[in-house]
Amino acid sequence: xxxxxxxxxxxxxxxxxxxxxxxxxxxxxxxxxxxxxxxxxxxxxxxxxxxxxxxxxxxxxxxxxxxxxxxxxxxxxxxxxxxxxxxxxxxxxxxxxxxxxxxxxxxxxxxxxxxxxxxxxxxxxxxxxxxxxxxxxxxxxxxxxxxxxxxxxxxxxxxxxxxxxxxxxxxxxxxxxxxxxxxxxxxxxxxxxxxxxxxxxxxxxxxxxxxxxxxxxxxxxxxxxxxxxxxxxxxxxxxxxxxxxxxxxxxxxxxxxxxxxxxxxxxxxxxxxxxxxxxxxxxxxxxxxxxxxxxxxxxxxxxxxxxxxxxxxxxxxxxxxxxxxxxxxxxxxxxxxxxxxxxxxxxxxxxxxxxxxxxxxxxxxxx
Numbered sequence: 320x321x322x323x324x325x326x327x328x329x330x331x332x333x334x335x336x337x338x339x340x341x342x343x344x345x346x347x348x349x350x351x352x353x354x355x356x357x358x359x360x361x362x363x364x365x366x367x368x369x370x371x372x373x374x375x376x377x378x379x380x381x382x383x384x385x386x387x388x389x390x391x392x393x394x395x396x397x398x399x400x401x402x403x404x405x406x407x408x409x410x411x412x413x414x415x416x417x418x419x420x421x422x423x424x425x426x427x428x429x430x431x432x433x434x435x436x437x438x439x440x441x442x443x444x445x446x447x448x449x450x451x452x453x454x455x456x457x458x459x460x461x462x463x464x465x466x467x468x469x470x471x472x473x474x475x476x477x478x479x480x481x482x483x484x485x486x487x488x489x490x491x492x493x494x495x496x497x498x499x500x501x502x503x504x505x506x507x508x509x510x511x512x513x514x515x516x517x518x519x520x521x522x523x524x525x526x527x528x529x530x531x532x533x534x535x536x537x538x539x540x541x542x543x544x545x546x547x548x549x550x551x552x553x554x555x556x557x558x559x560x561x562x563x564x565x566x567x568x569x570x571x572x573x574x575x576x577x578x579x580x581x582x583x584x585x586x587x588x589x590x591x592x593x594x595x596x597x598x599x600x601x602x603x604x605x606x607x608x609x610x611x612x613x614x615x616x617x618x619x620x621x622x623x624x625x626x627x628x629x630x631x632x633x634x635x636x637x638x639x640x641x642x643x644x645x646x647x648x649x650x651x652x653x654x655x656x657x658x659x660x661x662x663x664x665x666x667x668x669x670x671x672x673x674x675x676x677x678x679x680x681x682x683x684x685x686x
Contacts, residue, residue: 321359327369329357335369343370350593358610396681401551405645407543429647442582444506449550450566451475452494455487462487463500466567466636468651469549472540474684477635478654479523479533490514496546501580508546512537518683526607531656531671534683550649554677558589561640567633587620590667595619616675618653621667638670
């Protein structure tokens with residue numbers, strides 16, 4: 320890291336000087352707005368920030384302008400595929416009739432589901448056709464211990480820390496279209512796959528929580544139907560105005576309780592990253608969270624009022640919003656990364672911000 324008095328570069332690429340945060344009003348202003356200033360390092364536990372040099376001509380923007388390399392355009396591959404996959408919401412029904420220009424009726428397979436409540440409710444068949452369970456171990460005794468999201472014919476988006484397990488080795492299995500992982504009579508049509516290739520983000524380095532994103536390539540193409548179809552990637556840097564929901568079987572270690580056999584959904588809220596920096600302050604400066612929560616690549620999400628069982632998302636599973644357009648599609652905004660949002664007040668969790676990594680995802684999935 321840099322030291323007090325060193326020259327440095329701020330998030331908006333302007334020159335600055337490393338200072339104790341108490342001596343940098345601009346950094347304090349940024350934190351009040353919910354933006355994390357550029358960190359030079361720490362003096363004990365006090366952040367040393369890159370304090371911008373005063374400028375007389377132009378005002379400094381409060382956050383970096385999106386660059387073309389990070390924020391895809393409207394015509395990005397992700398947007399195109401989202402529109403393409405949205406046609407899977409409908410199936411053609413009716414007998415084939417030998418009449419010229421006869422078109423079978425298109426019927427929606429969309430399931431709206433019950434209204435979300437804080438505390439989690441069971442998902443319904445076909446409600447979340449993109450949600451995947453990620454498994455480890457031998458075929459005879461698969462441990463379903465992470466979640467993921469189907470984003471194409473052959474790829475699952477998940478967390479980098481889910482690509483392997485300390486106890487069970489590499490991720491080997493993926494199940495799609497399921498509700499209850501223990502039974503077969505839950506009105507579902509499951510599809511099971513083995514993992515053929517694993518892609519870890521090149522800048523992920525355990526035990527650090529940064530760049531916690533990965534991809535699993537399946538051994539064959541998925542068969543799309545009402546129970547299984549891909550979700551869209553959220554390509555804009557700004558978070559949606561709609562309430563996000565997390566989905567999962569609650570299978571992760573940090574929950575501190577046994578997971579659910581049934582797929583659950585829970586409504587959450589986007590939270591100011593400053594609150595997450597407070598929540599995880601004991602970790603900041605250490606190996607897991609050296610520079611705190613970085614707003615450009617992480618999302619702070621939770622229910623600040625507390626409430627029983629608000630922690631049902633699996634590690635690697637999606638944080639998504641329901642899109643108005645295309646109809647009945649889901650926009651994956653985040654990937655469950657770490658933290659505990661189990662029942663306690665002011666205890667949000669961290670999700671990987673998907674928009675930051677769209678170019679990397681596209682380069683592998685649709686290259």
